[in-house]
Amino acid sequence: MNRKVNYTLLIEDDAYPEDALFSVLEHMIDNRIENKFAEFKSMDRNVTYVKFYHPPRLLGYYSLEVERIPELLSISVLFGTIMCGIYPYLFSKSKYSMNKMWFLFIVYSCLVAIAIGRQSIMEFRRISKHLFQVTPAPSCCTPALLFPQHGGQKVVEYMQNVKCRNKYAKDMLLEDVKRKHGLVGLLVQPNLFKHIGLYSSLRSKVLDPFIV
Incomplete structure (x- = not known):
């Protein structure tokens, strides 16, 4: 100094x-x-x-750091929306409404993210210094x-x-x-x-x- x-x-x-x-x-x-x-x-x-x-x-997501909750929700909404957009092209008929499917995909994405672990997901950020x-x-x-x-x-x-x-x-x-x-x-x-x-x-x- x-x-x-x-x-x-x-x-x-x-x-x-x-x-x-x-x-x-x-x-x-x-x-x-x-x-x-x-x-x-x-x-x-x-x-x-x-x-x-x-x-x-x-x-991980099990933490007292408050910014990790919005981070988990963002990932869940992003991939839930992507899967909801792809689903009609793979399965033309569904007994569930689109809104319900969207919600289910968001919940599914959230559970998958927790199962994979935030530590593993963060490794994708090493692709670029900007991430x-x-x-x-x-x-x-x-x-x-x-x-x-x-x-x-x-x-x-x-x-x-x-x-x-x-x-x-x-x-x-x-x-x-x-x-x-x-x-x-x-x-x-x-x-x-x-x-x-x-x-x-x-x-x-x-x-x-x-x-x-």
Whole structure:
């Protein structure tokens, strides 16, 4: 931060990058944070940090993150409508009305999406850097973080005035910084890093791979 760089990428030693990291990173900075190519510049989003990893088990539809409900409904309506449009060409006669068929296809698409899992559906976004999703960041887990200069400086200043203590990890500190200064954290999905560390020095034991 003393060098006044625009961005600082902080990577823990057990975080392994995906091949698309730098192309997505550049696109995300230009179009989601700085909005360089927007006709009208949006107001500064006061970004504290951008996360590039969140445990896959926490990325599903069964989550407290509210944006995933509209996401599930959108997928269900989209594919339900497509199937409803195709159905008359495959089956000319039906005992159900079109509205009822549409509703049934939406419910069916919703159940299929849940069965497949949001984590698997999100993998299709890797086709292009333009399809990666940016959402508000949950507090847990920080293997790979990008700090804009303003947000990073706030974090450094805050860390200089607090003491480490039991059950007060880095992710909790970052949440406190966001609340104190009215900042936001962002999460890029799907993950651009893999968490390859299995041994926890805090717990002094090998962790279940499912939880990391």
